Amino acid sequence: MAILTKKENTVASRPPSYYIRQRLLQNKPAMFGLFIILFSVVVALGGYALMPDSTPNANNGLVQIQKKQPGFTTQILSITRERAAAEKVNPLQFILAGQPADLTEIPIESYTFKGDSLLVQPLRSNNAMADQVRAFALRDVVENPGQYADNNAIVEVIKKDYISQKTFWLGTDKAGRDVLSRLILGTRISLGIGFVAVLISLVVGITVGALGGYFGGWVDKLMTFLMTVVWSVPSIMLVIAISLALDSKGVWVAFVAVGLTMWVEVARVVRGQILGLKEKTYVEAANVLGVTQSGIIIRHLLPNMIGPLIVIATANFASAILVEAGLSFLGLGVQPPAPSWGMMVNEGFQLIGAKAGLFLVVLPSICISMLVLAFNLLGNGLRDAYDPKIPLSNG
Template structure:
């Protein structure tokens, strides 16, 4: 009897070779879906290179980002200056590396702060509902009704635009979309069976929020955060371009563009504004591509 069973199982394996494969897990399904999105994979590779270059800037940069040499100002790309020099003779490659550290730090720090505020408010509004939901959502509506870029300009002109202040300002003006998203997820999940069962056995509300509901809402939150990082980096570059961001000599991609906006510089040294603009474009596009890939990979309704 056992021999026939073995023979049958071998025949089944021959007819169905997929039976030999390991059973799918959520992690395997996630990576399989994500890797199918070619743009998300390319964006991940580009973003990894940019982040590593920024992190290890002191080891990679051939010069100091403050080092000036007026004799070599506006030099084109060469073996000595890989991406050329700016109008003060500073190495553009070096300043791009250090500028990436500031831009990425502001992006990640601001989104982390926005997530803390947005998730907290959205979770409370969605879980408790009623008067709490009404009050918190009216606060969200008031913040949304204020033009965000003009609010940023107003706050930046009042406070000195340091890295810490920019992170705080962007965090306090970027949390509303996260709050609405989390509220919607909590309104859907709070009526599920596992939440009702937890309430029945007397589980504390904060444990239900953070241990049961929030983990099930992390997918949309991660996607939203990924897209928001690109938006913050773009907004920081815009502020710096208008002279309201981090002040030179500390480099950011935005103030490098602002420094290159001189008409003569753009005609005689087009490589100067090109490289920081290219890095802003690649970084923002990479975050958007990764966000699209995460959305597809975390969506249970998408085809495998």
């Protein structure tokens, strides 16, 4: 009789989840995809705290600097304006929805002080003549001017706090908005739509697939017919129908519409898995012990499908991002001024003739491609990790 050593016994007693985790950790492409996803999640959660333009929807457009290429730098004069009490936000509101601008920004080429006035030369717009010199009273520029002793003190404060160099690292769009800020906020929208769409698809797909696979008979025929009908309708047509039914277009409609177009694949997988699992001995034992049918499905069958469901959810996440980008490109998804990568590609496509048009198309396209690639790599890695036929490497 063979006697196992302590080390061999420990290895033999390891749960399957250990080997799944090890296979996944050894899959470098999957780990790269996971890193990109986690980085995107951090960016999405940080949102307005990470954006150069933290106004709602990153919609602070400056006409004078529209369609500028990446790396464009200019001087900005910020002039205080009155803020309504309702516009003041707490830190949580700032993270979620941004902060309305409390300063009027004016791009300038040069400035000088003369007496009690500030004279500025506004930045010339693309292919436009230089604007006339504008004069501002010193006390109209700063906040609470009465706290300063004289004009010299105000001049120093303006130089320090109200005139600054601003760099648009990824350029500006046709409305003069910061592209980097809108790309960051677009990450939140893409991940949000992907998450909600996958959640809806899992709930609907698991329900339909489980009912059809477990009960069989006319229930299975009805569920299969429903899956076939939805599968045969193009996603865009479904989204249009849902938008018409809800009489609305926007972020939440896009969330629901994308989710309701992706549940069929989940249902087919769940149905196929349950058809095989319901014949197992432990299911028969549960029936003999008087476990309810809903209890058998929820407590005994669905937990044995966690692996396939995680894999398909990851793949659906990538598909949802692509579908949302395509719908927004066509104007059927997220609506302005909310930034969506697909809508940004469309805006850049309309400016292909301009110097900045190429960047406005390429930058959001790279974001879409990288995020979709990351989810596909992670999905492939999860599929391999749940395959017991793939051995662990010695390393």
